[in-house]
Amino acid sequence: MTRMRQALMQAWNGQGGWGEALAFALLPVSWLFAGLVAMRRALYQHGFYKTQTLPVPVLVVGNVMVGGVGKTPITMALVKHLTEQGWRVGVLSRGYGRRTTGIQAVTPTSLAPDVGDEPLLIARSCQVPVFVSARRVDAGHALLAQHPEVQVLVCDDGLQHWQLARDLELCVFDERGVGNGHLLPAGPLRENWPRKAMPQATSGNAVPCWVLKTSGNVGPHEFAVQRRLADVAVQADGTQRPLSSWSHTPVQALAGIAKPEVFFAMLRDKGLTLTRSQALPDHADLQQLHIDASQGDVLCTEKDAVKLWAHHPHAWAVPLQTTLPAALLSAIAQHLAASPHAKLSSPHGHQTA
Structure with missing residues (x-):
């Protein structure tokens, strides 16, 4: 890592130093990026780009910060809990870093270069259907076609993948919080925070976005995640x-x-x-x-x-x-029970008619 990049990372994290001058110089680019993000989001909100709904509830675990914040371990913990509660769960992912393209089913015997290391870890650890695709909607349709028993889908990453309609968002933060509060490249944010809620495709109500923190102070309506x-x-x-x-x-x-x-x-x-x-x-x-x-x-x-x-x-x-807090798990259970897709799910899987 070069000294300039290191200094910029410190500025991103609000740690001061001479990188703050570089971050300040990059602010016009950040404003342009913010405008592009807002425009793309508006195109989905107003129907110019189509948000597609899958026939089962979709929970998205993601983040607004660049870099890893511990999403995948939280996804795995959530999947295991839902499975223990009797839900038939499937997982969607982009499959970051894989050498293949298109839709890929992930099995415990898959190779990481073909499907991505995190989807492979989920498939091996959770023993549930996992599909990867840059278009998560396509992965979801393929997964449900091959596994019609699945009642709920968890998307590992994809908070900014607005093509995929979702019932609930879980946004993960680490000790950095929102850093210096600026968008790329002057800061570490992929989009503005607090983020503007997306409307649900079925009801038009705002999609809830709950905050999970792996460290640091936990505020009202936020959930602390324990890791060891x-x-x-x-x-x-x-x-x-x-x-x-x-x-x-x-x-x-x-x-x-x-x-x-x-x-x-x-x-x-x-x-x-x-x-x-x-x-x-x-x-x-x-x-x-x-x-x-x-x-x-x-x-x-x-x-x-x-x-x-x-x-x-x-x-x-x-x-x-x-370890996910009991209050979070209880809230998720209540949200799934009230999901617009609840009537389409049954102990025997989703219904397509």
Whole structure:
């Protein structure tokens, strides 16, 4: 990362420094970007661009900040909870970083380069139908055609994918909040916050957008999400090992996520000594990654493991346990029960007529 980019990132996060002057100089570009975003949104709101409705409720988990904020672990926690409550759940995703195009069904045996690392992680961890496409509506139609039993769809990312009608939005924030409050490129926002609610395609009522925070202060009508590393690590064959067993044995760690240093810090908080901590770009291709076995056992994130295990099956993945507050889960249950699509859903799946 260049010094200029680093300084700009600090300015984005409201940390001051000489990057603020650069951010200020970029404000005219941000205003232009804001205008384009507002115009595109208005075209959907006034029907010039068509928002398409799927025959089951759609919950979108997304963010307005660039970079990772922890959406996918929240998506996984939500999917697992809904499944435990008896819902038949499907997941839609863009499949960021994949080398394929069009609609792809994701199975536990798929390859990350074909479907994306996060959709593959969801498919393996949640054991539900997952489809990827740049056009989430197309992915939704394909998923429901192949899995008519599905009663609710969760879209991992897609807050700004306005072509897809949704019943509820969950907007995730991390410790950065809204940063310096400016849109790209003077700031980290993809759109203005607070965002203007989109009308529901079926009722015309505003689509609720609930705020989830993974850290920092939680205000009124916001929900705090708890995250912690699991106490065990797992290998590709399912072998488990307590993290405490490495308390006196140095290990090496790698992470190709938005904030790898957070993963490393969580390992150290578990009492582990890291001989090496390798920070990789988010969604990094790990096929050519060289691992020096002399540095100790390799610990990685679950997202990295779905790519790493193809070449290094002995690497240990440390799951991130995400706990959604009971108040949020109760509110989601009530919202689903009152969804305009509720009459189209049944214990046996959605109805198409």
